[in-house]
Amino acid sequence: MKVKKDWLDQLSQIELPKSYFVAGQYAESKHTYPITNPATAEFMVNMSACDEQEVNQAVEFARTVFKSGVWSNLAPRERKQKLKKLAELIRENAEELALLETLNVGKPIQDSLNVDIPGAASCFEWYAESIDKIYDEIAPTSNDQLAMIRREPMGVVAAIVPWNFPLDLASWKLAPALATGNCVVLKPAEQSPFTALKLAQLAKQAGIPDGVLQVLTGLGHITGQALGRHPDIDCLVFTGSTETAKKFLVYSAESNMKPVWPETGGKSANIIFADADLDQALDKAIFGAFYNQGEVCSANSRILLEHSISQQFIEKFIEKAKNIKIGHPLDPNTQMGCLIDRQHADNVRHAIEQAKVQGAKDYVIPLNLDEDLDPTTYIAPTVLTGVTPEFRIFHQEVFGPVVSITTFETQEEAIELANNSIYGLAASIWTKDIQKAIILSKQLLVGTVSINTVDALDVSTPFGGYKQSGYGRDLSLHAIDKFTQLKTTWIQL
Numbered sequence: 001m002k003v004k005k006d007w008l009d010q011l012s013q014i015e016l017p018k019s020y021f022v023a024g025q026y027a028e029s030k031h032t033y034p035i036t037n038p039a040t041a042e043f044m045v046n047m048s049a050c051d052e053q054e055v056n057q058a059v060e061f062a063r064t065v066f067k068s069g070v071w072s073n074l075a076p077r078e079r080k081q082k083l084k085k086l087a088e089l090i091r092e093n094a095e096e097l098a099l100l101e102t103l104n105v106g107k108p109i110q111d112s113l114n115v116d117i118p119g120a121a122s123c124f125e126w127y128a129e130s131i132d133k134i135y136d137e138i139a140p141t142s143n144d145q146l147a148m149i150r151r152e153p154m155g156v157v158a159a160i161v162p163w164n165f166p167l168d169l170a171s172w173k174l175a176p177a178l179a180t181g182n183c184v185v186l187k188p189a190e191q192s193p194f195t196a197l198k199l200a201q202l203a204k205q206a207g208i209p210d211g212v213l214q215v216l217t218g219l220g221h222i223t224g225q226a227l228g229r230h231p232d233i234d235c236l237v238f239t240g241s242t243e244t245a246k247k248f249l250v251y252s253a254e255s256n257m258k259p260v261w262p263e264t265g266g267k268s269a270n271i272i273f274a275d276a277d278l279d280q281a282l283d284k285a286i287f288g289a290f291y292n293q294g295e296v297c298s299a300n301s302r303i304l305l306e307h308s309i310s311q312q313f314i315e316k317f318i319e320k321a322k323n324i325k326i327g328h329p330l331d332p333n334t335q336m337g338c339l340i341d342r343q344h345a346d347n348v349r350h351a352i353e354q355a356k357v358q359g360a361k362d363y364v365i366p367l368n369l370d371e372d373l374d375p376t377t378y379i380a381p382t383v384l385t386g387v388t389p390e391f392r393i394f395h396q397e398v399f400g401p402v403v404s405i406t407t408f409e410t411q412e413e414a415i416e417l418a419n420n421s422i423y424g425l426a427a428s429i430w431t432k433d434i435q436k437a438i439i440l441s442k443q444l445l446v447g448t449v450s451i452n453t454v455d456a457l458d459v460s461t462p463f464g465g466y467k468q469s470g471y472g473r474d475l476s477l478h479a480i481d482k483f484t485q486l487k488t489t490w491i492q493l
C-alpha cells in the first residue's frame, strides 16, 4: 500500500490541470481563479474560469457535433464499446484520479481510491452494457396502423455537479447521457475540477469524438448561469444545493424552458428502534453520519432513537466516534479528512454554535492535527443531543461531520419526526421486525429507505428525492428518461 510519502512523490511528478476542455482539447480561459489545497491551504493552480463567450463557443460546437451524427447516430453497440473503453481507462488511471480528487476536496485517499474512482468506472461500464439491450415500443393500435414509439437523444445536455463526490456524481450524469447519444457540457464545482478535466482526456483516448464531452471550469454564477440561461441547451441535469437548483429553474423559465432535473439537499433520518441489532446499528450510524466528513447529501444527520435505548446508544456512539482517525488526506490511515474550504467549515462551526445556544448538548471529539494541516478546514465529529424539531439544526442541512440526536416513544412519533423536513432524500429504519419496517417504510416521504443498513445505493437502483431534495432520479435505467425524448411515428397502412 502506498504511504503518504509515495503519494506526495507522485504529486511532484504530475502536472495539475488548469485549462478547460473544449472541442477535444485543453484551452486557457482569459480569466482564472485560484484553487488551494483545502487540507494544507497551499496554493495549487490558477484555474480557467469560462465566461459567457467561452460557454457559447462550447455549446455551439456541441450542437454541430450532435447534428453531425458522429456520436448520436452510432449504433448503441458502438457507443457501448467506447464507453467500456473509458471505464477501463478510468481503472488504469485510478491512482492519478484518486490523487487529484483528494487534492481538490480533502477526502481520505483510501476513499478516493477504493470508492469514488472504481464507482465512476462501474457507472460507465453499467450504462455502456445497458444501452444495446433497451428496446423501443410498438403501440397497440388497430391492424391497419403501425405506431412506433422511439427514444431519441435530447441533444446538447448541460451537467452541473457539486464538489462532494466530484467524479462519481459527474459519472452519474455523463454515463447515461453519453450512452443515449447526447453531447454533454459538464461544469464541475469550482473547488473540484481536476478529475473532470482528466476524464475529458481519457474520453478522447477512448475514441469518444471531440465535442461529445466538454468540460467548462469556472464560477457558478458566471459559467453555471451561462449554461442555465443558454437558449440552445436541450436539457440540464443538476446536483447541488436546493438554493442553486431553484436558480436553475428560474434560468430555464427565463430562457428556453429546458427541462431541469435537480438532485439536491437532504436531512436524512436514521430511525433506530429498541428491537434493532444495536451493534450493527451503531457501526452504520457512525458511517451514515461521518463518512466523507459528513459531506454527503443523503448523510444520516438526524438520528432518531427510541427513548428506552437512547442513553446506552449515545454513550457507545460517542466512544466509536472517538476512534475515527482524522488526519492528512494522503495518509492511507486517515478515515476523515478536512472540509471543502474554510468558508464551509465556518458555516458548519456556526451551525454547531447555534444549536448549543438553542440548548443542544454537544460532544466534540478533540482534534490533534499534524502541523502541515490547516486547522481552519478541519472539524471533528460532533454529536448534538437533546435536539427537538424546534431547533434550527433539526432542519438545516449542515453538510459536515455533525449529527443531531432526538428521541421518540412511538412508531407514529418516529415517522412524524422523520417526515418533519423540507427534504426527502433518504431514511433508515433499524428493527428486527421486518413487517414493522416495511409498513413504516411506506410512510416515509423519501426516495430511498434503507432497512437495517444506511444509505443503501447501487447503480441498478434509482437515487433521488421527494420534496425539496429534487425530483430527478440518477442511476438505474430510470435515469435514461432524463436524457431521451419519446417520438411517436404513426403509419397508416
Ligand code: NAD
Residues within 6 Å of the ligand: 160, 161, 162, 163, 164, 165, 169, 187, 188, 189, 190, 218, 219, 220, 221, 222, 223, 224, 225, 228, 239, 240, 241, 242, 243, 244, 245, 247, 263, 264, 265, 266, 296, 297, 298, 397, 399, 425, 464, 465, 469, 470
Ligand atoms: P452548490 O449548489 O453551491 O453548487 C453546485 C453547482 O452549482 C456547482 O457546480 C456550482 O458552481 C454551481 N452553482 C453555484 N451557484 C450557481 C449559480 N448561481 N448559478 C449557476 N450555477 C451555480 O452546491 P455544492 O455546495 O457544490 O454542493 C453541496 C450541495 O449538493 C448540498 O446541498 C448537497 O446536499 C447537494 N448534493 C446533492 C446530491 C443528490 O444527489 N441529491 C448529491 C451530492 C450533493
